[in-house]
Amino acid sequence: MITLSCEEVRREISNYLDDDMSPRMRRLLEVHLEQCRKCAVLLDSTHNVLVLLADEHRFELPAGFSLRMRHMLAKEFEKAKS
Amino acid sequence: MQNTLVRESENDRILEGERELIAEILAGNHERYYELIAPIERRVYYTAYAILRTEADAEEVSQEAILKAFRGLRTFRGEAKFSSWLLSIVGNEARMRLRRRREVSLELLKSSDNEGEYTPIELAEWREIPVEALAQKELAARLEEALAALPEIYREVLILRDIDELSIAETSAALEITVPAVKTRLLRARLMVRDYFVSRSWARHTGLRKAQP
Numbered sequence: 001m002i003t004l005s006c007e008e009v010r011r012e013i014s015n016y017l018d019d020d021m022s023p024r025m026r027r028l029l030e031v032h033l034e035q036c037r038k039c040a041v042l043l044d045s046t047h048n049v050l051v052l053l054a055d056e057h058r059f060e061l062p063a064g065f066s067l068r069m070r071h072m073l074a075k076e077f078e079k080a081k082s
Numbered sequence: 083m084q085n086t087l088v089r090e091s092e093n094d095r096i097l098e099g100e101r102e103l104i105a106e107i108l109a110g111n112h113e114r115y116y117e118l119i120a121p122i123e124r125r126v127y128y129t130a131y132a133i134l135r136t137e138a139d140a141e142e143v144s145q146e147a148i149l150k151a152f153r154g155l156r157t158f159r160g161e162a163k164f165s166s167w168l169l170s171i172v173g174n175e176a177r178m179r180l181r182r183r184r185e186v187s188l189e190l191l192k193s194s195d196n197e198g199e200y201t202p203i204e205l206a207e208w209r210e211i212p213v214e215a216l217a218q219k220e221l222a223a224r225l226e227e228a229l230a231a232l233p234e235i236y237r238e239v240l241i242l243r244d245i246d247e248l249s250i251a252e253t254s255a256a257l258e259i260t261v262p263a264v265k266t267r268l269l270r271a272r273l274m275v276r277d278y279f280v281s282r283s284w285a286r287h288t289g290l291r292k293a294q295p
Contacts, residue, residue: 010202014269018250041205049228049276050244056225061127062137065144069123070116072145076152077112 004032009039017047093163100164108155115152122165123148125246126172129256132241133176134183143179147172166255169248173256202273203280228278236271243268 004012009032015021016029033040100118107115119126126147131140151158151168158167229237242253243264254264 007199010273011269014265014272017272018268020250020265038204042202045205045280046202046272046276049225049279050272052221052279053225053229053240053275054245054247056222061124062141065127065141066120066123068141069119069145069148072149073115073119073152076149077115080112 004028006032006036006039009033009036010042013043013046016043017050097160097163101160104155104158104160104164115155118164119148119168122168125165125248125252126168128246129169129172129242129248130176132238132246133173133180139179139183140176143175144172147175150175162255166252169252170255170258173258177258200270200273203277205280224279224282227282228275231278232271232274236267236274239264239267240271240275244272 009029012021012025012029016026021029033043103114103118107118123144127140127144130143130147131137134140134143147168151171158164229240232240238257239253242248242256243250248256250261250264250268253268254261257264259267
């Protein structure tokens with residue numbers, strides 16, 4: 001069976017997190033991850049940092065953003081009518 | 083396969099709905115433009131924010147882009163989603179403003195675009211990072227530092243994809259770079275942000291920096 005090198009796995013980590021790869025590649029990668037502690041930790045820690053980052057940034061729009069946008073558009077619609 | 087088909091027909095339905103809505107707006111029912119904008123205004127704002135990094139500029143650019151899209155609605159082809167089109171306008175406007183603000187040419191930004199192989203820091207365990215030991219505030223500061231430490235081209239792509247949750251295609255439209263370029267930068271950005279976070283958390287926690295190989 002063909003196996004992947006650590007370097008090849010590293011190159012695919014981002015695609016793996018995005019679930020953006022062929023089922024065959026996914027299988028190869030998972031076989032490698034089961035056997036290689038180093039790559040498994042790399043995947044885990046990258047994933048975890050991204051989750052933390054997304055959690056920290058549950059951004060809200062600035063207060064009044066939508067309202068100001070609607071005002072701006074309402075003026076534009078007025079102009080478009082005349 | 084099944085899933086892909088379902089997703090495609092869903093996509094067609096969205097496109098169809100958008101086309102009808104746009105036809106109505108163009109026929110003079112302008113108020114319905116709000117309906118077109120409402121579901122994506124957050125993503126519009128954060129696309130601008132990812133590039134500009136200040137609230138006031140991001141809001142202004144969002145408004146300008148939304149206005150520009152309204153004025154140019156007749157030129158929208160309807161082959162792609164309206165959101166992708168609008169996000170590419172926002173991305174453009176934001177980059178233009180950034181260029182003016184910093185007087186840095188786009189060429190210069192692009193030339194710092196070193197996208198070669200990247201070697202991440204090795205850890206024995208995720209547990210080595212003392213996340214639990216960090217107070218919530220400290221954790222947030224650490225993450226913010228890591229994000230700020232990234233070179234611009236990587237920070238943009240990371241914010242759009244992993245914080246704003248734009249799709250790869252939308253990120254590509256917003257930044258006007260190819261899909262493969264998005265993927266290459268994203269891999270690098272993700273590994274880098276992890277490394278910054280890991281090394282800084284470590285250094286703060288133990289008072290030591292990890293030895294460089």
